[in-house]
Amino acid sequence: MNEQRLQVYCQLIKSLLDCPNGQEPEILAANTELLDAGFLQVLAVVAEHFAEQGEENIANWLRNLATQLTPKTTPITPQDIEAYKATEYIERSKNRNLVELILNRDSRTIFPPEVVTQLEQLENEIASSQYQPQNGKAENPTDLAQHLQQLRQHRQ
Numbered sequence: 001m002n003e004q005r006l007q008v009y010c011q012l013i014k015s016l017l018d019c020p021n022g023q024e025p026e027i028l029a030a031n032t033e034l035l036d037a038g039f040l041q042v043l044a045v046v047a048e049h050f051a052e053q054g055e056e057n058i059a060n061w062l063r064n065l066a067t068q069l070t071p072k073t074t075p076i077t078p079q080d081i082e083a084y085k086a087t088e089y090i091e092r093s094k095n096r097n098l099v100e101l102i103l104n105r106d107s108r109t110i111f112p113p114e115v116v117t118q119l120e121q122l123e124n125e126i127a128s129s130q131y132q133p134q135n136g137k138a139e140n141p142t143d144l145a146q147h148l149q150q151l152r153q154h155r156q
Helices: 003-017 024-030 037-052 056-069 080-110 113-134 142-153
Strands: none
Touching: 003 024, 003 037, 003 056, 037 056, 080 113
């Protein structure tokens, strides 16, 4: 923010403070090009200055004005949506990994021995089935992918 813009912001704030009660909307409407993030920053600094000087009424009035001028929401962009999806995926993965760690650690005390044996067999089959496509040894990748999906569903 340059010095000239800062002076214009300060003049607008002075006009708002000096005007008769009720004329503030007219002054703001005539200066909409100045109502930006820079103005809100200066407004906060001036409000803090008045608060330090013991002028709480003026400081609170300026803070209230800043609150009224602050946009309530910002538009959601496609990047925001993708970031949200990525964060959700990471959280689900962390939770799934945590559950798997707990189950692996405590499965013998939680489940009957035959269930533990069946789970271990499924895990081994899934691991060997995943090994095949990763190392180029799968004869029919489509069938293998379907088989893996069935195994995973059965494991759940």
